[in-house]
Amino acid sequence: MSEVSVTKDAAPAADDLVVLDNVNKHFGALHVLQDIDLTISRGEVVVVIGPSGSGKSTLCRTINRLETVDSGSISIDGKPLPQEGKALAKLRADVGMVFQAFNLFAHKTVLENVMLGQTKVRRTDKQEAEKKARALLDRVGVGNQADKYPAQLSGGQQQRVAIARALAMDPKVMLFDEPTSALDPEMINEVLEVMKQLADEGMTMVVVTHEMGFARSAANRVVFMADGRIVEEATPDQFFNNPRSDRAKDFLAKILHH
Ligand SMILES: Nc1ncnc2c1ncn2[C@@H]1O[C@H](COP(=O)(O)OP(=O)(O)OP(=O)(O)O)[C@@H](O)[C@H]1O
Numbered sequence: 001m002s003e004v005s006v007t008k009d010a011a012p013a014a015d016d017l018v019v020l021d022n023v024n025k026h027f028g029a030l031h032v033l034q035d036i037d038l039t040i041s042r043g044e045v046v047v048v049i050g051p052s053g054s055g056k057s058t059l060c061r062t063i064n065r066l067e068t069v070d071s072g073s074i075s076i077d078g079k080p081l082p083q084e085g086k087a088l089a090k091l092r093a094d095v096g097m098v099f100q101a102f103n104l105f106a107h108k109t110v111l112e113n114v115m116l117g118q119t120k121v122r123r124t125d126k127q128e129a130e131k132k133a134r135a136l137l138d139r140v141g142v143g144n145q146a147d148k149y150p151a152q153l154s155g156g157q158q159q160r161v162a163i164a165r166a167l168a169m170d171p172k173v174m175l176f177d178e179p180t181s182a183l184d185p186e187m188i189n190e191v192l193e194v195m196k197q198l199a200d201e202g203m204t205m206v207v208v209t210h211e212m213g214f215a216r217s218a219a220n221r222v223v224f225m226a227d228g229r230i231v232e233e234a235t236p237d238q239f240f241n242n243p244r245s246d247r248a249k250d251f252l253a254k255i256l257h258h
């Protein structure tokens with residue numbers, strides 16, 4: 001595991017991939033993201049945890065510009081997030097996102113779901129897109145489901161297809177927003193294992209999850225949010241064994257007793 005520095009450098013280092021600098025966002029009167037400074041290095045796995053409503057999903061959604069910010073800046077691989085048009089579509093492809101709900105196209109087969117972004121956004125030719133889609137479906141363990149429709153798959157299988165679909169775009173970073181929280185317990189591990197494997201292969205990942213086992217085993221850094229702020233960030237060991245803030249102590253006491 002790489003050493004993770006939580007101090008901020010003045011100039012962006014070459015391996016800074018995602019940089020949020022003093023980001024603020026409101027939903028009406030609610031200050032949902034407050035002075036967020038967060039730098040994610042290439043290859044780093046950051047697990048974001050915190051109470052419901054603390055802004056974790058909003059944070060994820062700002063990183064691929066599903067939400068705009070009021071002030072501050074976000075850049076990916078040295079470039080500020082584009083506002084619109086083709087550049088924005090390209091950004092969305094560079095930032096893979098897997099949500100709690102599987103979000104597959106219901107009337108397309110599994111194979112077509114994984115091919116679509118490649119042919120439409122990346123302009124990959126069909127044959128090549130199919131080859132890559134099949135390889136990715138194999139990699140996440142659902143190669144034999146390629147010709148089915150999403151509704152014919154289990155939740156865990158669908159979520160692995162969603163991961164394959166995001167990977168098909170060769171993203172620079174993958175965002176996961178509670179990817180296992182809608183799954184039946186017996187399906188959680190098969191998804192976490194795919195994510196763990198991705199992490200081991202060096203994918204840069206931001207993962208919102210309540211799966212503390214995953215956080216302990218896969219994260220380089222845990223970011224704890226409460227009330228729109230990053231309250232604490234630390235290595236998993238430091239965070240779980242020795243949380244510094246009362247908010248984090250309270251939160252851990254609650255989730256670890258469930
Ligand atoms: N589109 C929106 N319009 C208005 N308020 C919103 C919107 N999206 C989120 N919020 C509010 O912003 C706050 C943060 O929401 P967010 O979904 O980011 O929290 P979260 O940490 O992901 O919570 P959870 O653990 O429940 O998923 C909440 O109070 C939520 O009600």
Ligand SMILES: [Mg+2]
Binds near residue numbers: 056057177
């Ligand atoms: Mg959320």
